[in-house]
Structures are given as structure tokens and as C-alpha cells.
Amino acid sequence: MERRRGAELEAALLDAAWDEVLESGYARLTMEAVAARAHTGKQVLYRRWRNRAELVIAAMRYRTGSIIDDIPDTGSLRDDVLEVLQRMTDRFAVIGPDIFHGLLSEAPDLDQEAFTGMAGVMATIVKQAAERGEIPTADVPERVLTAPTNLLRHEMLFTRDPVPASTLVSLVDDVFLPLVSGTPPRSG
Amino acid sequence: MERRRGAELEAALLDAAWDEVLESGYARLTMEAVAARAHTGKQVLYRRWRNRAELVIAAMRYRTGSIIDDIPDTGSLRDDVLEVLQRMTDRFAVIGPDIFHGLLSEAPDLDQEAFTGMAGVMATIVKQAAERGEIPTADVPERVLTAPTNLLRHEMLFTRDPVPASTLVSLVDDVFLPLVSGTPPRSG
DNA sequence: CTCCTTAGAGACGTTGCGTCTCTTACGGTT
DNA sequence: AACCGTAAGAGACGCAACGTCTCTAAGGAG
Numbered sequence: 361m362e363r364r365r366g367a368e369l370e371a372a373l374l375d376a377a378w379d380e381v382l383e384s385g386y387a388r389l390t391m392e393a394v395a396a397r398a399h400t401g402k403q404v405l406y407r408r409w410r411n412r413a414e415l416v417i418a419a420m421r422y423r424t425g426s427i428i429d430d431i432p433d434t435g436s437l438r439d440d441v442l443e444v445l446q447r448m449t450d451r452f453a454v455i456g457p458d459i460f461h462g463l464l465s466e467a468p469d470l471d472q473e474a475f476t477g478m479a480g481v482m483a484t485i486v487k488q489a490a491e492r493g494e495i496p497t498a499d500v501p502e503r504v505l506t507a508p509t510n511l512l513r514h515e516m517l518f519t520r521d522p523v524p525a526s527t528l529v530s531l532v533d534d535v536f537l538p539l540v541s542g543t544p545p546r547s548g
Numbered sequence: 549m550e551r552r553r554g555a556e557l558e559a560a561l562l563d564a565a566w567d568e569v570l571e572s573g574y575a576r577l578t579m580e581a582v583a584a585r586a587h588t589g590k591q592v593l594y595r596r597w598r599n600r601a602e603l604v605i606a607a608m609r610y611r612t613g614s615i616i617d618d619i620p621d622t623g624s625l626r627d628d629v630l631e632v633l634q635r636m637t638d639r640f641a642v643i644g645p646d647i648f649h650g651l652l653s654e655a656p657d658l659d660q661e662a663f664t665g666m667a668g669v670m671a672t673i674v675k676q677a678a679e680r681g682e683i684p685t686a687d688v689p690e691r692v693l694t695a696p697t698n699l700l701r702h703e704m705l706f707t708r709d710p711v712p713a714s715t716l717v718s719l720v721d722d723v724f725l726p727l728v729s730g731t732p733p734r735s736g
Numbered sequence: 737c738t739c740c741t742t743a744g745a746g747a748c749g750t751t752g753c754g755t756c757t758c759t760t761a762c763g764g765t766t
Numbered sequence: 767a768a769c770c771g772t773a774a775g776a777g778a779c780g781c782a783a784c785g786t787c788t789c790t791a792a793g794g795a796g
Contacts, residue, residue, distance in 0.1 A: 362761090363760090365761095365773085365774080392752065395775095395776095401774075401777070403774085403777095407774095461649075501722040503699075507723055511691075513706075514701060538727055551791090579785085580782090580784090588744055589745050590745090590785080591746095591788095592743060599784090
């Protein structure tokens with residue numbers, strides 16, 4: 361019997377975990393099934409990850425990579441933001457709502473990283489736009505900066521259906537652009 | 549042995565369920581524990597609710613009531629919105645993050661109601677403000693209308709700590725008011 | 737007073753967790 | 767080339783909680 365080791369084995373485990381997630385969903389995923397699919401024992405899993413949540417998070421990272429790596433620079437603020445939102449949507453389409461929910465309930469600090477990371481991406485995009493003279497200033501409140509991505513994340517969590525492109529457009533045109541372009545009147 | 553019936557028994561069951569939720573959290577709540585605390589058998593629970601999620605939702609409704617019943621009317625748009633957000637925050641403080649997460653993962657359509665309900669509340673508040681002449685028009689995009697409550701809900705879901713008052717103020721002053729007061733410049 | 741619903745109690749089979757144990761393949765060391 | 771330690775592959779195990787089922791008897795309806 362060929363016995364797998366190191367990176368090869370690890371990859372097989374993560375592949376098995378992810379396939380299992382896609383097939384059964386997060387809620388119905390069992391460690392037994394993952395082990396069986398990977399043709400190995402449960403101990404091999406528990407030697408690497410302490411529980412279901414950690415395993416699935418690792419599998420997700422392994423399969424889908426990170427969004428915050430490269431920042432769009434199309435020359436248009438509107439298109440840049442739409443691009444970011446589109447990438448989030450695509451990623452979510454792969455992951456699916458129940459996995460999202462399930463992970464959040466068991467591993468609350470997970471998305472903290474991708475969460476705060478998005479603020480940085482948006483800040484860069486806005487800075488680029490300000491340098492092009494597209495908007496008056498890059499000095500935008502954090503709350504405004506994160507509004508589109510946060511609202512999209514909220515949308516993905518609460519509606520079961522895939523988020524349509526029109527929602528992304530609405531987020532940008534009805535909420536984000538009015539807040540950063542021109543000088544939105546302040547109340548206080 | 550006194551045997552409880554009808555509303556009295558139901559109330560005892562829901563009380564027991566909620567106390568158990570507060571004590572153990574949603575994830576660690578067991579039907580056995582609820583039954584034991586209510587001094588009854590599991591069958592009495594399963595006769596009324598099909599599973600844990602349904603039971604806890606019922607208990608939550610029973611204990612916390614609804615937010616969308618009465619709509620604030622302080623005479624100031626800013627105060628009205630802050631009041632709504634404050635009520636959401638208070639409610640969440642009672643419920644707690646893990647219950648929120650747990651319920652969402654098992655009963656995804658739950659909050660749909662409170663969710664769409666908030667849009668109506670905000671619409672009324674904005675209409676009141678427009679009639680007072682506080683803002684130019686009550687014709688505000690749905691997306692803008694729901695932005696504050698959705699962003700707050702997002703905040704409650706992703707940060708474990710209680711939401712501070714400053715966040716509510718920021719949501720209103722940095723995002724909502726700029727969008728509804730004056731004529732925010734449109735891009736399309 | 738009788739009857740019918742259902743409360744209260746707990747046994748039961750099942751599932752999946754996480755731990756433990758055992759054998760044995762493999763890669764590094766001497 | 768022989769040896770040895772680590773970890774793979776496999777599965778048994780005890781435990782917890784699920785949801786179902788069964789039984790007895792309380793107490794309201796007639």
C-alpha cells in the first residue's frame with residue numbers, strides 16, 4: 361500500500377474536505393466522511409486540525425485563496441469598487457450561504473481578517489481616485505469606506521439567493537459614490 | 549402531582565428554553581436540559597416545536613417581543629434613526645452574538661421578517677421628516693433606507709463586543725444623513 | 737362518572753464526535 | 767544495509783444528544 365506523506369497528503373485531505381463541504385454542506389459534513397473520502401483515518405485529520413471548523417477554514421483558504429492580494433486599478437472609481445464587490449460575490453458563490461453561516465457560528469474570529477482587510481483595499485482604491493482627481497479628497501470616514509463591502513456581506517448572509525449584479529450597482533451608485541463624490545452635506 | 553396545561557405549560561417551556569439559552573448559549577443548549585428545567589419530558593417539547601431552532605425562536609419572540617411595533621417620532625430625523633438603532637442594539641445585547649449566529653445557521657429565514665420590517669419603519673420615519681420639511685424628499689432608494697439598520701446588523705454579527713453608541717452616531721452622521729439630506733450628487 | 741387527550745417520565749436506537757490503540761510503511765541515521 | 771522513530775491507515779470505544787416510541791395517569795369535556 362502506497363502511503364502518502366507531507367504536502368501530498370495534506371492536499372488530499374483538504375481536497376476531500378472541500379469536496380465534502382460542496383456535496384453535503386457545512387452543517388452535514390462529518391469528519392468520518394472526510395476521512396473516508398481521503399482514504400485515511402480520522403486521526404490523520406485530528407492530528408492537523410482540532411475540529412471541523414478549523415479543517416473547513418483551512419480547506420477554504422487552500423481552494424479559494426485571498427481577495428485582498430491584488431487591488432483593482434481600472435482608472436475608474438466606480439469600476440474599481442464594482443470589481444471588488446464582484447470578486448466578493450464570486451467567492452461567496454463558491455462557498456455558499458450555509459458554509460458561511462456555519463463557519464461564523466463556530467469560528468467567529470475567522471472573517472475578522474478578510475473583514476478588516478477589505479478596508480485597506482477600499483482605502484487604496486479611493487486614494488487612487490483622489491490622485492486622478494476623480495473625487496475631491498481621499499479623506500473618507502472609515503464607516504463610508506467599508507459601507508459597500510459590509511452591506512454586500514450583509515446581503516450575502518441574509519438572502520439565500522445569489523446576489524444579482526443590480527445589487528452591486530445599487531450599492532455603488534445609491535450609497536457609495538454619493539458619499540465620496542462631491543461634498544455630501546453634513547448634519548453636525 | 550399538579551399537571552400544567554395550555555398557556556401555563558407553554559409559558560413554562562419557553563421560559564425554561566430561554567433561561568437555558570442565556571445560561572449555556574445556543575450552541576450548547578440541549579432539548580434534554582430544557583425539558584429537565586421545565587420539569588417535563590422531551591415529548592412535550594417535540595409535540596410543539598420540530599427542533600431546537602424553532603423552540604429557541606419561539607422563546608425569543610415570547611421574551612423580547614417585536615421592535616417594529618411602535619415607530620419613534622421625536623420630531624428630529626436624526627434622533628428617530630438613532631432611537632431605532634438603539635433599540636436594535638438593546639435587543640441584541642439581550643440575545644447575544646452566539647445565539648444570533650447559531651440561529652442564522654440553522655434557521656436562515658428567521659430574521660427575514662424583522663429584516664424587511666425595518667425597511668417599513670425607516671420609510672415611515674423618513675416620510676415624517678419630509679413632511680416636517682427636514683429633508684427635501686421622502687423618495688429615498690430602498691438601499692439607502694435600509695443602510696443604517698443593515699450596517700448595524702452586520703456590525704453586531706461580526707464584532708463580538710457590544711456595539712458602542714459612537715458607532716450608531718457614526719452610522720447616522722457619516723452615512724445616513726448625508727445621503728438623505730440635501731441633494732447628494734448622483735453618478736449615473 | 738366516563739372517556740379522551742396529553743403531560744410527565746424515561747427507554748431506545750442512531751449518529752457523529754473526539755480519543756485511543758494497534759500495526760506497519762517509510763525516510764533518516766548510523 | 768540494518769535499524770529506529772515518526773506518523774499513516776484503520777477501526778474500536780465511550781460519550782453526548784438527537785428524535786422516536788411507549789407507558790401510566792391526570793384532569794378537562796361531555
